[in-house]
Amino acid sequence: MTETALWLAIVAIFVLLFLSGFFSGSETALTAASRARMHQMEKTGDWRARVVSLLIANRERLIGALLLGNNLVNILASALATSVFLSLFGDAGVALATLVMTALVLVFAEVLPKTWAISNPERFALAVAPIVRFVVAVFGPIVVGVEWIVRNILKLVGVNIGDDTSILSPHEELRGAVDLQHIEGGLEKGERDRLGGLLDLAELEVSDVMVHRTNMVALNADDAPDKLVNAALASPYTRLPLWRGESDNFVGVLHAKDLLRALQAAGGDAAKINVLDIAAPAWFVPDTTSLQDQLNAFLRHKSHFALVVDEYGEVMGLVTLEDILEEIVGEIADEHDVELEGLRPQADGSVIVDGSVPIRDLNRAADWSLPDDEATTIAGLVIHEARMIPDERQIFTFHGFRFTVLRREKNRITRLRIMPLGQIPGVKMPAGAAQAVAGAAAKAGG
Structure with missing residues (x-):
């Protein structure tokens, strides 16, 4: 060269x-x-x-x-x-x-x-x-x-790379990006929870966030008008379902503002009011409706309130626009809300939880990852995993936590103690357990 x-x-x-x-x-x-x-x-x-x-x-x-x-x-x-x-x-x-x-x-x-x-x-x-x-x-x-x-x-060799090959959905890609940004410090926990809640709307059903029938505040339309007025004023809620004859025969929804207008028009005489005349028709929605579809339905109907029914037409509970928004932004409290403390952190690192606390709310507050596929409430999760209705003081261990049944009323678990396994001497701390307890304490304290 x-x-x-x-x-x-x-x-x-x-x-x-x-x-x-x-x-x-x-x-x-x-x-x-x-x-x-x-x-x-x-x-x-x-x-x-x-x-x-x-x-x-x-x-x-x-x-x-x-x-x-x-x-x-x-x-x-x-x-x-x-x-x-x-x-x-x-x-x-x-x-x-x-x-x-x-x-x-x-x-x-x-x-x-x-x-x-x-x-x-x-x-x-x-x-x-x-x-x-x-x-x-x-x-x-x-x-x-x-x-x-x-x-x-x-x-x-049996590998199909066609156009119909399964890939991550846009929601899964977004969820992964949000989690990664949180891990890297680009998003705070609250921001991650809000974005994750928005992505979850299509996967959750109204039965996951509804107020159960046992916790509903409803009025008997056959009661005396003055009694209904007093009950509506004493209630912390603006919209109240009305029933007649039987407690599951709902005939309308009474709005507190409509009641006040009618009371003013009657010159303050409650006896002249017919609540059924001022009540709005009851809106019934299936319990399998997704939160995304229900949110869109609320916006289309310009309504904030619906009764949830199962496949047999029985009323299971109620869902409001606020319930859906809380899945995105977290708990919404105002000056009329009644505080029901469902999380009580203890000095030993455990957390006492009311059985009716939804698993999603507990996960969000404590930064845990308890599964909510088979149960909505923490009590339901324990019953599902135990395959039985436990007695008081029974202890179960699953998903990296120890669950102790503290109180049971009939067939309902009303109070539990949850202890991360890492807080028990001789047991290895699961990932994120320390932050979980701290998050629960912050939630209860706020």
């Missing part, structure tokens, strides 16, 4: 290493760039953001083209380096070329550009997008052929 050819080969090697770094950095930046940020920039008129969005939309074609380009330049650079070192060092040049090119490719074509790209993927992606679009267009036909070969080879 002549001296001129030698120098040309060396220059070509460094140019190829630069191209390899470009392909590596571009792949990292375009796969790590936020589609949401690109979409927002695209709305402001940034044409490069539009190019990035188009490239990311066909991620498989993008990665295939960049890998093809990267392999081409790396192989060509290695071949030229081998030729150069053979001419300089003879047979030992092959080993030297391998060592030198490995070091150069690793540092300048892989680690350096990828580290640079990941430090600010959006800016890097915007810079390289116009060139990458041209690369994808040139290598596109080859990539299509490679994809076809790969798909058919994988089919031979």
Whole structure:
């Protein structure tokens, strides 16, 4: 090899290493760039953001083209380096070329550009997008052929990579992003809970958040008007279901404001009021309705209140707009709410919980992860796991916690003590248990 050819080969090697770094950095930046940020920039008129969005939309074609380009330049650079070192060092040049090119490719074509790209993927992606679009267009036909070969080879071993292949749903991707941001410190617990509650609306049913029938405040429409007025004024609730004849025969919903208007129109004489004339019709919804659908229904009907019925038409409870909003923003309390303390942290690290406390509320308050698939309340979870109705002072251990039944009324568990296993001497602390107890204490104290 002549001296001129030698120098040309060396220059070509460094140019190829630069191209390899470009392909590596571009792949990292375009796969790590936020589609949401690109979409927002695209709305402001940034044409490069539009190019990035188009490239990311066909991620498989993008990665295939960049890998093809990267392999081409790396192989060509290695071949030229081998030729150069053979001419300089003879047979030992092959080993030297391998060592030198490995070091150069690793540092300048892989680690350096990828580290640079990941430090600010959006800016890097915007810079390289116009060139990458041209690369994808040139290598596109080859990539299509490679994809076809790969798909058919994988089919031979039973792996189907078709268009209908199951992938993460948008909700799951968002949930994972929210959890990751919380772990990395980008989101506080309250923000994570609110975003998670919003994503959960499509998965929860009204039966998961409704006020159970045993806890409903309802009025007998046949009572004397003055008694109904006194009961409505004494109640902390604005809307009260009315029943007649039998306690499960609901005939309407009385609004406190409508009652006050009627009382004013009657000159303060409650005897002149007929509550059924001013009551709104009762709205019945199935217990299997998703919270997302029920929220939309509330908005369409401009209503805040519905009675929940099971498959047999029996009233199970009631659900309000506030109940659904609380799944997003947490407990909403006002000056008329009656405080029912359901969480009482103890000095020994345990927490005493009312059996009627919903598992989701307990998880949110204490930052626990008790399952709520088979039961809605904490008492229901214990009964489900025990496969029986426990007696007082019975103890169960599951899901990393010890549950002690403190009080039982008939077939209902009304009070439990929950102790994280890590608080028990000789038992290993489960992940997050210390933070859970602290969270429960903060919830009860607030």
